[in-house]
Amino acid sequence: MTADSTALNGGPPGRGHDDATGAGRWAPGTQVLWRYRGNGARYRAQVHIARPVTVVRDDAEVLAVWMAPGTPCVRPVLADGTSVHREPLSTRYLKPRATRVESWHGTGVLKLARPGEPWSVWLFWEPGWRFKNWYVNLEEPRRRWSHGVDSEDHFLDISVGPDRGWSWRDEDEFAQAQVDGLVDAELAARVRDAGARAVRVIEEWGSPFRDGWEQWRPDPAWPVPPLPDDWDRPVG
Numbered sequence: 001m002t003a004d005s006t007a008l009n010g011g012p013p014g015r016g017h018d019d020a021t022g023a024g025r026w027a028p029g030t031q032v033l034w035r036y037r038g039n040g041a042r043y044r045a046q047v048h049i050a051r052p053v054t055v056v057r058d059d060a061e062v063l064a065v066w067m068a069p070g071t072p073c074v075r076p077v078l079a080d081g082t083s084v085h086r087e088p089l090s091t092r093y094l095k096p097r098a099t100r101v102e103s104w105h106g107t108g109v110l111k112l113a114r115p116g117e118p119w120s121v122w123l124f125w126e127p128g129w130r131f132k133n134w135y136v137n138l139e140e141p142r143r144r145w146s147h148g149v150d151s152e153d154h155f156l157d158i159s160v161g162p163d164r165g166w167s168w169r170d171e172d173e174f175a176q177a178q179v180d181g182l183v184d185a186e187l188a189a190r191v192r193d194a195g196a197r198a199v200r201v202i203e204e205w206g207s208p209f210r211d212g213w214e215q216w217r218p219d220p221a222w223p224v225p226p227l228p229d230d231w232d233r234p235v236g
Contacts, residue, residue: 031225033148040182050074052225134160
């Protein structure tokens, strides 16, 4: 499938205006950044995850982007360089953080985000394009800017299999984030509500699950996007 034929449900991506941010729509093949700020008051103003991606479709219904294998990505680490997930959960969110650039290993990821929804849906494949699963990443609704989108991860996630069965993911991290003050009671309630709404979409097999994205393939002419030098630029 080429960059000009990526809209699975209707015509080509629109060119409308995003009234909330002043950022216009992106054409298929455009390279942008998908970023997440750090969690908690200490890191919320900092970018801790930055992933260069290629736009597949961008219209009033969905922003779809492709993160190719080998993409250089910014990821959070502990200040001494230790991987976050090697630190025990009881102290994981209490130690100082830094960032490191690493290549994305494994197959690529297709990310789908509907405007205003407090989650995005990611599609994963095994080698040879055997579909593996959907992953619902609960997060702050994305804020668009001229060269990408910004959000904040909310720890709790949902995995959805090809058989439509689903399960919660990272409930322990969500609970620990509340204990350590990264998620207050008001935010925790919003995240649980978002999770419940996402589950209803899954059980009703609504968009984007019903839309056939598992059959999508990237344009082989698309290069792996580079990581811009100003990946952490503030957005006013």
